[in-house]
């Protein structure tokens with residue numbers, strides 16, 4: 001990417017006045033890259049490499065199997081989960097860092113159906129993130145269709161909740177449109193019919209000031225590799241509200257969720273509290289990377305993170321409207337109704353994104369025609385937003401995306 005034009009003074013002022021600006025230095029980011037994909041894979045915190053090197057060389061290499069005790073590897077899912085709890089409005093004994101989001105969703109939706117055997121429906125949104133629908137479809141097949149997955153459009157979803165609904169399963173911030181459900185209101189609507197509310201926080205945790213307990217949520221899952229910057233394939237998390245912990249059972253009753261894993265008993269006795277949702281051996285290296293990122297987040301105020309995210313997305317929308325006419329916004333216009341990523345429609349969205357990436361602006365493409373840009377407030381600056389829109393305007397005006405190279409699809413988009 002060549003040298004960039006000077007940013008207007010008012011943009012520089014926004015960066016100067018940004019209370020979170022210093023956090024960018026905690027990340028290893030190429031200064032020539034504008035990274036607008038932290039909603040898909042968070043950037044690398046500077047602390048992570050050292051923490052991983054220590055976990056590999058000292059804890060594993062020297063400590064060997066002793067490190068399960070001496071470095072408290074065995075307590076890592078609870079310890080790391082406790083650090084996520086603060087970011088999502090939960091108590092530290094309500095969250096575990098474990099497994100993938102998909103697997104955690106299986107455990108929690110399965111558990112919700114076991115808690116309400118007389119109810120036969122799981123309700124979700126048409127167009128929800130595919131893994132959520134696939135996992136629930138798999139559960140339906142496993143249960144011999146005694147429990148049915150009902151998928152309704154967002155507009156009519158609330159009227160579909162009834163006395164037969166065991167659980168309502170929604171993604172708080174939609175992975176494509178970026179639309180945000182009002183968490184407390186929807187949870188109350190589910191509870192009014194006696195249904196459990198399960199939230200997928202993959203596009204919210206680390207981005208928004210989520211308040212699970214304030215909303216009286218029952219269960220939740222979310223990704224560790226997006227706004228939590230845990231690294232590719234980082235462990236995900238799950239939340240079980242305290243009031244459910246004594247009764248609820250995980251359908252994946254692995255040995256790590258047993259009350260005494262090292263008693264090696266034949267009979268399964270679930271551990272107390274949220275620990276019963278552990279399944280197999282925790283991925284210690286992945287947890288070490290995720291913990292390094294969470295420690296870097298320290299006491300960062302999530303309300304300030306959300307406020308900056310709203311300002312970054314507002315700025316992008318306003319600049320794109322003036323510099324890129326004819327590029328429709330496919331996300332809600334009001335900041336309170338969306339998360340921290342934006343989608344725009346373009347018939348050649350895939351090729352436009354490849355041309356942007358070649359020019360150092362990294363976002364992603366979502367089928368069939370969406371350009372998606374994520375704005376992690378921890379490391380995206382107002383100057384990044386201004387430069388990204390200038391480059392986007394140039395790609396669109398020059399039709400740089402017509403180059404056949406930009407139309408060749410890679411396996412991961």
Ligand SMILES: Cc1ncc(COP(=O)(O)O)c(C=O)c1O
Nearest residue numbers: 100101102129131171175202236
């Ligand atoms: C809303 C949502 N849920 C779940 C997932 C997948 O999570 P995992 O890969 O941890 O199973 C994603 C991935 O992008 C997502 O956007």
